[in-house]
Amino acid sequence: MPSPRYWREVPSRYRLEAARCLGCGKVAFPARRVCPHCRGERWENTALSQQGKIITATVVRVAPAEFTMEAPYAVAVVETPEGARLMAQVADCDPATVQPGMEVSLEFRLLRQEGHGGILCYGHKAVPAG
């Protein structure tokens, strides 16, 4: 991902900033201009809780080149209490134990590096709660 695009996504990647539709109350993550539920265009800013539960998950065993040192690892769709869903790597656990319904915390982690001398890209990963 080029640095300018990463930089533009800092509010949602670093602080889980989202938007709540003033028409229907649904939360969009990342923030959008038009509500996918009611077509509303008026929003208020909100931030997602740093927690959620796993909706579905899979285990990546043959990883892209820059993630080979981390494989096998789980990737999951996590739903936060606000109803927003995001995809995140699940860290600090045996990937085989990652199942739907599992409670997780969203922790700030290094997601990837742009090569040996490039920028470091941060965001959130899920880790088993407790």
Next chain:
Amino acid sequence: MAGIVGYGAFVPRKRIKTEEIARQWGKNPEEIRKGLLLQEKSVPGLDEDTITISVAAGRSALKRAGIDPARVGALYIGSESHPYAVKPSGTIVAEALGIGPEVHVADFEFACKAGTEAMFVALGLVESGRVEYAMGIGADTSQGAPNDALEYSASAGGAAFLFGNKDLLVDVLETYSVTTDTPDFWRREGEFYPRHGGRFTGEPAYFKHVLMATRGLLKKANLKTADFRFAVFHMPNGKFPLAAGKELGFTQKQMETGWLVSTMGNTYSGSSPTGLAAILDVAEPNDRILLTSFGSGAGSDSFALRATDLLPQRRGRAPTVRSMLDGPRRYLTYGEYASFREKIILKD
């Protein structure tokens, strides 16, 4: 009076046992466990560094303070393992914590005392009235060279302290600092591992500065060792802080709560600050706490602190240090450890 309004800590969940490292190099683990008093140490994952540890600790500090992060006017991070050579860790940590953009940010470096340096400056800015709140963080993911004594201790973790003028959890009664030119431990620009002077790191370095700073603080504050319920000293290994504390007249009971090194390792800039966080997790109102750091090069910062009535009410808002040390953790083999610490040369 300025003091601590919020604090937090973070210790990664991966661990390696002293036996595992000793077996790799043909050493007797019992000798190391008894000599250095080290059982195991924390290890950062590939996705954990000084920045991620600082964010986790800083979030807990803000939760305990219950303030709007935008009111934090200064953020300082002390570490000897900042991920960038040029680009302050604080820029990323401030964004992630929701601090700024109206904020003064700097990264500090002073071997293992960079964390208390950051705390010292944050406190001074709040006392002067220059900023309403200031955060000082000490965090590290330091490296010890393979088959070096440091490999048994160099670990990962950190703690954040938010300073303010009202709703204090901890009063700062007095501070005292000492610095001399003592080449006991260093890392030259571009070198991957630090070097040290072996036994020279003891008497003329660690003990001289820790004793000088602590005695200076006690004299300045007109306090005696018996006036403190808790004391924590920088923990390069298990033995040094207990020996320094004993020489100063502190008892095992005063030191045991903050003495985390046996199962956490030496978190460098995060070492004595994380020990302080563990003490704040259990301290009662009016308990006095003494903290003395040590940074090679060399110097020490000493703080005399007193818990307030508010501390017990606020500490439940974030995880305790003990819950992280004794909670879920995964033990690594030396091979896994070597790959997590990027000690293995890979093809591009």
